[in-house]
Amino acid sequence: MMYLGSWPKLVSATLVAWASWYVYRFILKPRMRPNEPPELPYLVPFVGHILSMSTRAHQLFARGRKYFNNSPWALKIMGESLYIISSPEDVLSVFKMSKALDFDTIISEILGKYGLHSKTVERMTVPHDGSSKVWMDTSIANFKTQLHPGPRLDTLQKNILENINTSLTWEKITGQMIHSIDGNTKTVSLWELCLTVIIDSQTRTFFDPIIYETSPEILSQYQTFLSESWKIPMDLPSYFTKTLRSSQENLVDGFTRYIKLPKSSRSDESWVINEICDSLSALGIEDSDIALNLLITYHLFNTNAFKLVFWTLSYILFDPVLLKDLKKEIEPVFADSESPNVSNLFNSCPLLHSTCEEALRLTIWSMGVRSVTSPCTISGKTLQPGHKLLMPYRVMHFNAAVFGSHPEKFNPKRFMEDKDLVKSTSYRPFGGGSHLCPGRLLARREVQVFVAAVLHRFEIEVDRERGKEAKFPKMDDGMPSGGIQDPVKGERVLMRMRQI
Numbered sequence: 001m002m003y004l005g006s007w008p009k010l011v012s013a014t015l016v017a018w019a020s021w022y023v024y025r026f027i028l029k030p031r032m033r034p035n036e037p038p039e040l041p042y043l044v045p046f047v048g049h050i051l052s053m054s055t056r057a058h059q060l061f062a063r064g065r066k067y068f069n070n071s072p073w074a075l076k077i078m079g080e081s082l083y084i085i086s087s088p089e090d091v092l093s094v095f096k097m098s099k100a101l102d103f104d105t106i107i108s109e110i111l112g113k114y115g116l117h118s119k120t121v122e123r124m125t126v127p128h129d130g131s132s133k134v135w136m137d138t139s140i141a142n143f144k145t146q147l148h149p150g151p152r153l154d155t156l157q158k159n160i161l162e163n164i165n166t167s168l169t170w171e172k173i174t175g176q177m178i179h180s181i182d183g184n185t186k187t188v189s190l191w192e193l194c195l196t197v198i199i200d201s202q203t204r205t206f207f208d209p210i211i212y213e214t215s216p217e218i219l220s221q222y223q224t225f226l227s228e229s230w231k232i233p234m235d236l237p238s239y240f241t242k243t244l245r246s247s248q249e250n251l252v253d254g255f256t257r258y259i260k261l262p263k264s265s266r267s268d269e270s271w272v273i274n275e276i277c278d279s280l281s282a283l284g285i286e287d288s289d290i291a292l293n294l295l296i297t298y299h300l301f302n303t304n305a306f307k308l309v310f311w312t313l314s315y316i317l318f319d320p321v322l323l324k325d326l327k328k329e330i331e332p333v334f335a336d337s338e339s340p341n342v343s344n345l346f347n348s349c350p351l352l353h354s355t356c357e358e359a360l361r362l363t364i365w366s367m368g369v370r371s372v373t374s375p376c377t378i379s380g381k382t383l384q385p386g387h388k389l390l391m392p393y394r395v396m397h398f399n400a401a402v403f404g405s406h407p408e409k410f411n412p413k414r415f416m417e418d419k420d421l422v423k424s425t426s427y428r429p430f431g432g433g434s435h436l437c438p439g440r441l442l443a444r445r446e447v448q449v450f451v452a453a454v455l456h457r458f459e460i461e462v463d464r465e466r467g468k469e470a471k472f473p474k475m476d477d478g479m480p481s482g483g484i485q486d487p488v489k490g491e492r493v494l495m496r497m498r499q500i
Contacts (some may be wrong), residue, residue: 025041026038035377035381035382036074036382037071037073039081046076049076053077056477056478057365057392057478058394060075061084061392061395064084064086065086072090072381081387083372084391086391088424090379091396092425092432093378095434100374100383101372101373106369106370111125114248114296120286123135139276140435142276145271147272148438148441149441153441156205156442157445159204159205160201160205160446161342163205164197164198164201168197168450173497177189177192184498185496185497187463187496187497188494189493189494190310190313190493191487198305198446199302199306202305206273207266208267210266211266214258215254218254221251224243224246225244225299228241229244230481231244232244248295251298252288252291252295256291259294276293276297303483305443305446307483307485307486308363308484310487311475314472317460317495319410322351322355323460325351329349330345330456331456333345334456340449350416351412353416354415356447357415357421357444358411358412359410360444361397361429363475363484364483364485366430367390367391367480367482372387391428397428404418459497459498459500462494462495473493
């Protein structure tokens with residue numbers, strides 16, 4: 001009885017302790033330390049905002065941005081305090097503080113998550129043998145050489161756009177993407193179509209086609225790896241990552257067989273892949289770790305483009321007026337050939353460009369990450385070493401003051417009506433600063449060629465399964481992916497394609 005009678009006192013003491021903690025943490029402490037980024041209030045000590053971060057991250061960052069009036073703030077996740085920067089001006093400040101706000105340590109962490117040996121990561125990220133050069137810096141410069149305007153991009157772009165164009169013919173649309181065939185109409189999984197065509201085209205462009213002999217299941221294995229890759233940064237027990245690790249091992253084995261081939265057998269691989277292999281070999285890196293580096297590279301250039309095609313075509317399919325207007329706009333591009341005049345396509349189709357850009361704005365969940373290595377001040381708030389800093393660019397894409405009314409809605413003419421939006425500091429689909437994605441130009445062009453080829457060659461519409469009303473796929477915007485978000489699992493789009 002005495003034990004039961006003590007419960008009210010215990011509950012009262014707990015409530016008093018919790019209230020004292022809350023008042024100190026979120027009311028007194030910000031006043032006592034006005035130069036520190038204040039924490040967004042939470043209810044459970046230590047745990048913080050882990051649930052919101054895992055299930056509704058965009059709403060969480062948007063709430064914090066509004067709560068602190070766009071100034072730097074902090075977020076507690078399982079005992080770790082993360083600094084959040086969400087204003088365009090402060091993001092620019094971060095880009096300028098490359099020493100105090102380091103990205104190299106983040107890269108090293110990511111490489112380790114994939115399973116690269118620590119000695120390999122060290123050789124890739126610090127100078128060796130008296131040289132002042134770092135392999136990672138040279139590699140980033142090589143990607144820029146390959147993917148920025150110039151002769152190397154011209155060659156790569158020509159090959160990849162030709163691969164996409166030739167893959168989108170009636171005869172080539174086959175395999176597991178097909179749901180049904182009825183005469184001259186094929187019903188396809190839009191997701192499978194986009195994934196298969198884009199990834200196959202990029203595989204054949206960046207690597208010599210002999211990759212399909214050393215790794216005949218590369219597309220199916222990568223599709224498995226892609227669906228499981230969200231587990232990579234989470235340090236889950238091996239029991240939960242069996243499928244991920246199995247697909248990764250299969251892919252690495254295939255890449256290992258590929259790099260063991262004599263160069264004469266893979267002479268059609270891209271310049272940047274050749275440079276990666278040669279430079280890592282010169283560092284004394286083992287073939288298995290070179291192959292794992294190739295997988296990481298393969299994942300980087302494959303993970304987003306096909307998803308953007310999926311979302312762009314989804315928006316078009318559910319807007320008959322837009323579909324009609326786009327078909328009319330692109331027809332002159334195909335006036336003389338079944339292959340598009342890419343110069344005209346990229347420069348004379350403003351509605352197509354705007355449509356693709358709007359789909360990108362709404363579906364990208366890019367996130368800038370830095371490690372604070374020395375004290376620095378942004379907008380009057382001092383950031384301390386030992387913390388990570390996040391820049392959730394997505395929340396900036398929904399600023400009505402920049403993007404106009406109803407920024408949460410798809411407006412295919414938004415970027416056509418305001419051509420300066422694509423240059424806005426509030427628009428960061430590809431990050432920024434010295435780590436601005438070098439493949440942004442090629443990715444945009446891949447999407448435009450894909451969409452134009454489909455619209456030109458086929459009459460398309462959403463398939464209404466068993467007479468049901470078709471619904472626009474819901475985006476999985478729970479946890480940031482760092483790129484284009486997937487649709488919610490089970491949300492599929494079946495597209496009817498009738499040969500013209």
